[in-house]
Amino acid sequence: MSKTLAEKILSEKSGTDAKAGDIVIAKVDLSFVQDTTGPLTVRQFQSSGMGKLANAKKTILFIDHAAPSPNANLSNDHIFLRDFARKTGCILSEAGDGVCHQIVPESYARPGDVIVGADSHTVTAGGLGAFATGMGSSDVAVAMGLGKNWFRVPETFKIEVSGNFPKGVYPKDLILHLIGLIGADGATYKSLEFSGSTIKKMSMSGRFTIANMAVEAGAKVGLFASDETTQEFLKAQGRGKDYKALAADADAIYEKVIKIKANELEPTVSKPHTVDNTALASELEGTKIQQVVIGTCTNGRLEDLAVAAGILKGKQPAKTVRLIIAPASRRVLLDAIEAGYIQIFVESGAMILPPGCGPCLGLHQGALGDGEACLSTANRNFEGRMGNPKSFIYLGSPATAAASAIAGEITDPREVM
Ligand code: SF4
Numbered sequence: 001m002s003k004t005l006a007e008k009i010l011s012e013k014s015g016t017d018a019k020a021g022d023i024v025i026a027k028v029d030l031s032f033v034q035d036t037t038g039p040l041t042v043r044q045f046q047s048s049g050m051g052k053l054a055n056a057k058k059t060i061l062f063i064d065h066a067a068p069s070p071n072a073n074l075s076n077d078h079i080f081l082r083d084f085a086r087k088t089g090c091i092l093s094e095a096g097d098g099v100c101h102q103i104v105p106e107s108y109a110r111p112g113d114v115i116v117g118a119d120s121h122t123v124t125a126g127g128l129g130a131f132a133t134g135m136g137s138s139d140v141a142v143a144m145g146l147g148k149n150w151f152r153v154p155e156t157f158k159i160e161v162s163g164n165f166p167k168g169v170y171p172k173d174l175i176l177h178l179i180g181l182i183g184a185d186g187a188t189y190k191s192l193e194f195s196g197s198t199i200k201k202m203s204m205s206g207r208f209t210i211a212n213m214a215v216e217a218g219a220k221v222g223l224f225a226s227d228e229t230t231q232e233f234l235k236a237q238g239r240g241k242d243y244k245a246l247a248a249d250a251d252a253i254y255e256k257v258i259k260i261k262a263n264e265l266e267p268t269v270s271k272p273h274t275v276d277n278t279a280l281a282s283e284l285e286g287t288k289i290q291q292v293v294i295g296t297c298t299n300g301r302l303e304d305l306a307v308a309a310g311i312l313k314g315k316q317p318a319k320t321v322r323l324i325i326a327p328a329s330r331r332v333l334l335d336a337i338e339a340g341y342i343q344i345f346v347e348s349g350a351m352i353l354p355p356g357c358g359p360c361l362g363l364h365q366g367a368l369g370d371g372e373a374c375l376s377t378a379n380r381n382f383e384g385r386m387g388n389p390k391s392f393i394y395l396g397s398p399a400t401a402a403a404s405a406i407a408g409e410i411t412d413p414r415e416v417m
Contacts (some may be wrong), residue, residue: 050223098329295326318408362387
């Protein structure tokens with residue numbers, strides 16, 4: 001039977017001829033938790049009676065959401081996770097190393113892997129062809145203990161993107177456009193499989209941004225075939241041997257095909273308080289903002305910082321705007337220092353946060369005040385997401401964020417590029 005990417009991966013990992021709608025038990029190649037979901041997952045693992053981790057070297061605990069810790073309770077959670085890592089020999093990614101969804105693709109994920117994480121944006125690793133998905137704590141605890149779990153094989157929407165992005169338009173604009181088109185529940189439990197000439201030319205950074213946000217349309221996974229770009233990315237991480245060619249069959253069966261012309265896209269923004277509440281950046285001009293965040297697991301990679309630095313070089317954010325930069329990982333931070341981007345940001349008056357989630361989830365490092373608005377490169381703008389239900393979050397690309405920081409209001413980046 002001809003297969004989609006999801007069917008191919010789950011067939012191989014379950015040893016069955018898996019097709020959409022089937023329930024399979026599949027081998028899990030990597031399980032991980034982060035510091036807000038980890039303590040519960042670990043306690044469930046401990047109380048399950050499974051005793052031992054299936055593979056300690058394929059189990060990772062990330063301290064990234066509250067890193068460094070803003071309060072004693074979270075510090076105690078960190079102590080608990082460190083203790084579990086020490087006793088079991090599993091991998092601990094410490095505060096300052098970076099966001100789980102950056103480090104997993106950088107250092108662990110391989111095309112064709114099945115990856116489960118106790119965090120919804122685990123889907124990010126789909127950018128290199130891994131069936132990566134978020135699960136609840138008890139399901140991740142099962143994967144940690146047994147090295148396998150059950151999955152319903154998702155139906156697939158093929159998202160075919162053709163043409164070149166116009167100047168000032170980026171993969172973030174594409175995924176915001178798609179979510180605006182199909183809605184926040186438009187792909188519930190589907191696999192979104194991205195293909196077409198635009199995707200073929202897209203960098204890994206862009207693919208990760210898109211895969212990261214697949215879950216914002218309700219998708220189980222966001223998948224990309226692996227190709228030369230994937231291979232080059234893995235080689236650059238010193239993991240060339242992890243490459244495996246992976247593509248859907250030409251006559252695979254899709255529940256739906258959505259075609260998008262990249263050349264018709266414009267800088268796009270999600271308005272408060274849902275991701276599918278999209279508008280063009282040009283339609284929102286005049287909307288004042290008090291904070292801009294460039295970073296997170298969606299757009300905190302080197303390529304994102306390069307775009308922002310290109311716009312901010314020699315310029316300053318408006319006096320009414322606080323500009324926060326949060327590199328997604330230590331490696332990104334080091335590369336951004338070497339490339340001179342951090343110097344540009346600091347000279348422009350930005351604040352540089354340690355690698356991690358930063359203010360994305362409202363725990364620390366940039367909570368908003370009453371009535372304040374933020375333009376963020378993150379993936380969620382739900383009410384209260386950045387620590388205050390009386391604030392407003394807009395989502396956009398790093399270019400839109402940098403241009404808006406300078407103007408002090410939402411700005412189409414093409415005006416300053
Ligand atoms: Fe979640 Fe934001 Fe951290 Fe990404 S950066 S893992 S969306 S809190």
